[in-house]
Amino acid sequence: MIKTLSAALLGSVLVPALAAAAPLKTYSTVTQERLSNPEPENWLMAKGNYAGWSYTPLDQVNAGNVKSLRPVWSYSTGVTSGHEAPPIVNNGVMYVATPYNQVIAMDAKTGESVWRYKRDFPEGFSAFHYTNRGVALWGDKVYVAGLDCRLVALDAKTGKVAWEAEVCDWTQGAYITSAPVAVNGKIMIGPSGGEFGVRGFLKAFDAETGKEDWTFWAVPAPGQPGSETWPKEGRWKDAWKIGGGTMWMPGNYDAKNGVLYWGVGNGSPWLGDQRPGDNLYVASVVALNPADGTIKSHFQYHWNDSWDWAAMNAPTLIELDRDGKKVPAMISAQRNGYLYRLGRTDGGQISFLDARPFVKNTVFSSVDPKTGRPTYNQAGVPGTGRAGTYCPSVWGGKDWPYESFNPKTGMLYVPFNDNHCMTYEGKVQERVPGQWSAGVDITDIKLLIDKDVKYIGGIQAIDVNTNKEVWRDTYAKSWMWGSILSTATDLIFTGGTSDRMFRAYDAKSGKELWSFKTNSGIISPPISYAIDGKQYIAVVSGWGVDSALVQGIMADEHGWEKDIPQGGTVWVFAVDEERAPEKRAEAGSSTR
Structure with missing residues (x-):
């Protein structure tokens, strides 16, 4: 994925580490039982539950009173750049991760600061962007992964460091933006860095000690299962060493059956002809045993990825209605522009059910109805010394933001972008550790937007049982960069627009x-x-990263507004009881 260039020019940014002297007096320990069955009043992980629903069972805010929502408090994070982490709430305490390796603990009712942690960047560190996508909770600790490849455990009451562990090597171009995932006393995390020739992996660490437990490599070494899909000889025989497949978004977990599902990113370099073969497990979902990291099964959305269509978001775990029975399944709107429904067994075996485009895709000429394997239109496949034009662009039909599943409506709500394409020609770039090596110069990548296009961004509501669209809303002058929250009262909340x-x-x-x-x-x-x-x-406002980069392109080439204000702020809303419809009705009747 293309990252913002301005941050890369900042060089090393040093931020003092600190923890305020206002510790919590009590804290509710986070157990496996609580994570497997989260209380409605809390938000204990990035997507609300292990299944990845981004759904709340709370029912106080509804269609009748939502117009009376008002801000009850706000809190400035003190930094700019893209704020991509959701607030995490445990019994009245809110934890917010921000860009530049910062975590803030607040009273979730009043917004008063409890403590603040900041981590210094090592000398010489720089990155394309400085965002973070959230924290994980386990026991009495808060876990956050730093851009500089460190996993840090913080005391949930004080913000003091309990332990640190090295996940990856930032000098090789790896960095971490993902929220960790906590399962059975293990903290799991993977790095970003596919554009720097990083070989992707997922690691698990002991939640109490920080000791590394296991590593699953997204690109298998020679002799390992899946290695036969990588070149074994010739010019590209070592392609697996820098093959990409970074795992830079949190996965989902089937707590009932003990199966971890994780999304695997794009291939590296971007040009598939520099790594001939299907390239497992790039652009796939993998099913893993969280106890030891062994793979149970996989499904690859597209083989020999040549478009930076990372499959970093794991599918949402659902059940489909089939002849009056509930059938375990998964659903995912992928970056390649196709919506997939997959089967899953108790043992973690993944099967293909069906797929259809939810935005324009000019690369897939067909998809095998039995296996899900696509056939390609070669004009849409960029190569070394050969230009290719394809839709959707590298930002995909849906970028990293989370879709939402509502079990009451039976719908999946997808933040999407359509009518955008890309063209580039690849070349051989010698890998220099820590430097861009995607096989294409950034300046040669061209985003293509038809000047007469009526919209790009929007929301689609999809019936998961029929796989058909129920409704959509589109934005004439904005891309869609926001995740979606659905509620038990048949509402959805989202931002994402300029x-x-x-x-x-x-x-x-x-x-x-x-x-x-x-x-x-x-x-x-x-x-x-x-x-x-x-x-x-609650939501955190803070524009930046890809949204700012693309907005700049749209401003220069299509006359859109360019300077969207930056700066992070936590916003918390509640219904103003005095302005709610029922209160107004009571007030009206008493004055007659």
Whole structure:
């Protein structure tokens, strides 16, 4: 994926590490039972539950009172750049990770600061962007992965460092933006860095000691299962060593059957002809045993990835209605522009059910209905010394933001981008550790947008049982960079647009019901929690990274607004009881 270039020019950014002297007096220990069955009033992990639903069972905020939502508090994070981490809430305490290796603990009811942690960057460190996608909770600790490849365990009460562990080597171009995932006393995390020739992996660490437990390599070494899909001889025989497949988004977990599902990123370099073969497990979902990291099965969305169509988001775990029975399945709107439904067994075996395009894809000429393997239109495959033009572009039909599944409506809500294409010609780039080596010069990559296009960004609501679209909303002058939260009261909340709006929609019809303009654009996932019986909706506003880069391109070439304000702010909303419809009705009747 193309990253913003401005941050790379900053060089080493040193930030003092600190923890405020206002520790919590009590803390609710996070256990496996709580993570497997999270309480509705809490938001204990990035997507709310292990299945990846981004859904809240709370029902106080509804279509009748959503127009009375008002900010109850806000908190400035003190930094700019793209804020992509959701708030994490455990019994009244909120933890927010921000760009530049920072975690802030706050009182989730009042917004008062509890403690703040910042980590110094090592001398000489630089990255394309400085974002972070969230923390994990286990026991009495908060876990955050630093850009400089360190996994850090913080005391949840004080913010003091309990232990640190090295995950990867930042001098080789690896860095970490993902939220960790906690399962059975293990903290699992993988790196970014495919464009720097990093060979992807997932590691597990002991939650109490920080000791490394296991490593699963996304690109197998010679002799390992899957290695036969990589070149064994000739010019590209060592392609596996720098093959990409970085695992830079948190996975999902089937807690009932003990199966971990993780998404695997793009191939490196981008040109598939520099690594002939299918290239497992690039652009795949893998099913792993969280106890030891062994692979159970996989499904590859597209072979020999040549488009930077990373499959970094694991499929959402659902059940399909089949003849009155509930059948375990998974569903995912992938970067390549296709919506996939996959089967899953108790033992973690993945099967292909079906796939269809949810945005324009000009590369797949067909998809095998039995295996899901695509056949390619060669004009859309860039190569070494050969230009290729393809849709969707590297940002895909859906980039990293989370889709949401609502078990009450039976719909998947997908933040999508359509009508954008890309062209580039590849070349051989010698890999220099820590430097861009995607096989294409950034300046030679061209984003193509038809000047007459009516929209790019939007939301699609899809019935998971029929795989058909129920409704959509589109944005005439914005891409969509926001994750979606759905609720038990048939609402969805999302940001993601360049107009800085936070919106609520009717989840069944797609009608917009409420909006609020924040200080900046929103690319962080919304969440919901409750304290003392009151429901809150929270989101972090903070435009940057790819959203800012693409906005600049659209401004220069298509006249869109360019300077979207930056700066991170946590926004927390609740229904203003005095302005709610029922209160207004009572007030009206008493004055007659």
